[in-house]
Amino acid sequence: MIGDALYATAVQIRHNVLLRLRDPAQIISYIFLPMALMLVFEPLYQRALDGGTLQTVTGPLILFSVFALGVVGNSVLTEREWRTWDRLRASRAPRTSLLIGKAVPVFTVLLVQQTALLVFGCAVIGLPVPRDLLHVALAVLLWGFAVLAAGTALATVVRSRGDLMLATDLGAILIGSLGGALVPVDLMPGWLQHAAPASPGYWGLALMQNAVQGDLRGMLVPALVVAGIGLALAGLATYRLSRGWGRSDLL
Amino acid sequence: MNELVEAAAPPGANGGVPSDQGTHATLTAMDYGDPRESGDDIVLAAVDLRKRYGDVQALDGFCLTVAAGEVVGLVGHNGAGKTTFLEMVASLIRPDSGRITIDGADPMQSRGLVGICPQHIALYPSATVREHLQLFGGVNGLRRRALRREIDELAVGLRLTEIMARRVGVLSGGQQRRTQAAVALIHRPRLMLLDEPTAGADPETRQAVLDVVKGRAAEGGSVIYTTHYLPELTELQATIAVARRGRVIARGTGAKLLEQLPGQVRVRFGNDEVRMSAMDTTGALVTLLSSATAAVTEIEIRKPSLDDLYRSLAVSDDR
Numbered sequence: 001m002i003g004d005a006l007y008a009t010a011v012q013i014r015h016n017v018l019l020r021l022r023d024p025a026q027i028i029s030y031i032f033l034p035m036a037l038m039l040v041f042e043p044l045y046q047r048a049l050d051g052g053t054l055q056t057v058t059g060p061l062i063l064f065s066v067f068a069l070g071v072v073g074n075s076v077l078t079e080r081e082w083r084t085w086d087r088l089r090a091s092r093a094p095r096t097s098l099l100i101g102k103a104v105p106v107f108t109v110l111l112v113q114q115t116a117l118l119v120f121g122c123a124v125i126g127l128p129v130p131r132d133l134l135h136v137a138l139a140v141l142l143w144g145f146a147v148l149a150a151g152t153a154l155a156t157v158v159r160s161r162g163d164l165m166l167a168t169d170l171g172a173i174l175i176g177s178l179g180g181a182l183v184p185v186d187l188m189p190g191w192l193q194h195a196a197p198a199s200p201g202y203w204g205l206a207l208m209q210n211a212v213q214g215d216l217r218g219m220l221v222p223a224l225v226v227a228g229i230g231l232a233l234a235g236l237a238t239y240r241l242s243r244g245w246g247r248s249d250l251l
Numbered sequence: 252m253n254e255l256v257e258a259a260a261p262p263g264a265n266g267g268v269p270s271d272q273g274t275h276a277t278l279t280a281m282d283y284g285d286p287r288e289s290g291d292d293i294v295l296a297a298v299d300l301r302k303r304y305g306d307v308q309a310l311d312g313f314c315l316t317v318a319a320g321e322v323v324g325l326v327g328h329n330g331a332g333k334t335t336f337l338e339m340v341a342s343l344i345r346p347d348s349g350r351i352t353i354d355g356a357d358p359m360q361s362r363g364l365v366g367i368c369p370q371h372i373a374l375y376p377s378a379t380v381r382e383h384l385q386l387f388g389g390v391n392g393l394r395r396r397a398l399r400r401e402i403d404e405l406a407v408g409l410r411l412t413e414i415m416a417r418r419v420g421v422l423s424g425g426q427q428r429r430t431q432a433a434v435a436l437i438h439r440p441r442l443m444l445l446d447e448p449t450a451g452a453d454p455e456t457r458q459a460v461l462d463v464v465k466g467r468a469a470e471g472g473s474v475i476y477t478t479h480y481l482p483e484l485t486e487l488q489a490t491i492a493v494a495r496r497g498r499v500i501a502r503g504t505g506a507k508l509l510e511q512l513p514g515q516v517r518v519r520f521g522n523d524e525v526r527m528s529a530m531d532t533t534g535a536l537v538t539l540l541s542s543a544t545a546a547v548t549e550i551e552i553r554k555p556s557l558d559d560l561y562r563s564l565a566v567s568d569d570r
């Protein structure tokens with residue numbers, strides 16, 4: 001039984017890796033654009049902040065990992081558009097196998113994106129190599145999970161590709177800028193500083209910055225908030241994906 | 252008659268009958284009982300299914316039983332509820348009420364026994380035909396040798412050999428249809444739900460699909476086959492279920508259903524031609540011949556066909 005479920009998961013993972021590899025443009029741009037952004041903003045942050053390299057690297061990382069909601073969302077939305085999700089649901093495979101098989105490849109993409117940006121930050125921008133890589137890995141995993149859950153949940157509730165693009169573009173700009181990914185929270189107008197914690201990006205950024213600096217205690221609250229957001233959205237996504245959608249008047 | 256079917260309300264028994272019932276007297280009065288022997292091995296039993304979408308009662312007391320090895324032609328006008336029913340059997344949607352059992356179990360538990368070929372193409376444009384068969388064989392539990400064997404067999408049967416390595420997005424409509432059918436059959440399901448599998452297909456594709464379906468039925472597989480092209484059902488030697496407004500209003504072997512429809516008699520004399528439709532075609536012929544005012548040059552007596560059965564449902568089911 002468990003062997004069957006694992007096998008179905010593996011088959012589904014392999015298939016989704018294939019699909020991702022055949023449509024890589026979006027994720028490639030979400031890895032290289034933030035690198036360019038880091039190079040452009042580095043002098044500015046250096047002058048405006050002490051510890052400017054930390055903001056230079058983590059800001060675009062958080063901003064573009066929110067943009068990557070679109071990558072996650074697309075991988076789910078296409079299954080709706082192509083009506084293939086229903087075919088999978090009708091198969092013998094347990095629904096959890098299907099969900100895990102669908103999630104693992106995009107989750108890997110998110111981890112690769114964040115890792116690539118951190119490595120670039122250390123190698124090119126001059127971010128000191130974090131002492132405790134385990135904490136950084138934990139931060140990357142947690143933030144990646146939250147993005148995965150949010151992107152999947154989003155794709156299950158939007159009614160069209162247009163909706164999804166609007167939600168991810170607007171979401172990335174709002175969540176990123178309010179969370180301090182563009183302009184550090186300390187430099188924002190006072191009233192905005194109060195509003196910043198309402199953005200998941202704020203917690204993502206705090207998690208990542210504390211992890212890179214090796215501040216374990218500082219990571220605790222952001223980690224809990226990010227995990228909470230991830231779990232809530234993963235619950236919604238799982239519920240919607242298991243039920244399917246039936247017919248739709250858009251998409 | 253089968254117990255489960257007796258439990259189902261006959262058409263018109265619970266007030267949900269369409270107001271144009273009178274025009275369908277022939278059909279609603281028909282014996283809609285099951286064409287099977289009582290000892291048959293029942294694979295699917297659907298009882299009194301109901302499903303509502305807003306103002307539309309998509310299923311309204313839908314009942315159907317299917318035996319092992321039986322091919323059921325599910326026919327009915329657009330919007331009659333055929334696809335909704337098949338999606339329910341495949342556990343893709345849930346009924347508001349009513350019950351489905353597949354091999355005695357709940358459809359959710361019996362998913363592996365069912366293979367659905369959806370009405371609309373449901374394939375990954377960027378994946379090849381072989382990748383589709385590997386994916387859907389795999390998630391249905393087929394491994395290595397068994398998977399390869401099934402793929403090879405279907406590739407031959409559905410004429411996919413040449414296009415195995417091509418991505419589905421670039422295939423022709425008929426090639427996609429054959430791939431779509433192959434995906435439904437790859438795990439050798441006990442109950443095959445084929446929703447207009449030959450829509451838009453050329454005669455060759457159509458024949459390939461029919462041959463494979465016949466083969467699977469001969470091995471004991473059960474099939475529910477919807478189509479608007481009725482000669483296919485004759486070829487499949489299917490029993491017929493006629494759906495109308497969300498329920499099955501007639502059920503039986505084709506011959507039995509057609510017994511209840513009038514035949515057509517046509518007589519030509521001189522420049523005139525007279526036609527008559529009647530249950531008693533011999534009597535009708537005598538009447539027409541006696542009315543002939545010139546030498547008779549042509550006589551045609553036509554038995555009712557499935558097309559006539561279909562036409563007798565004249566009113567549209569759009570709701």
Ligand SMILES: Nc1ncnc2c1ncn2[C@@H]1O[C@H](COP(=O)(O)OP(=O)(O)OP(=O)(O)O)[C@@H](O)[C@H]1O
Binds near residue numbers: 570
């Ligand atoms: N998700 C839905 N939302 C709204 N209405 C629906 C939905 N699903 C089905 N219907 C309605 O239910 C009715 C039955 O539809 P169904 O697709 O089952 O018909 P059908 O017999 O398969 O028709 P066709 O021969 O055209 O394929 C139609 O009126 C359809 O509009």
Ligand SMILES: [Mg+2]
Binds near residue numbers: 370
């Ligand atoms: Mg249909």
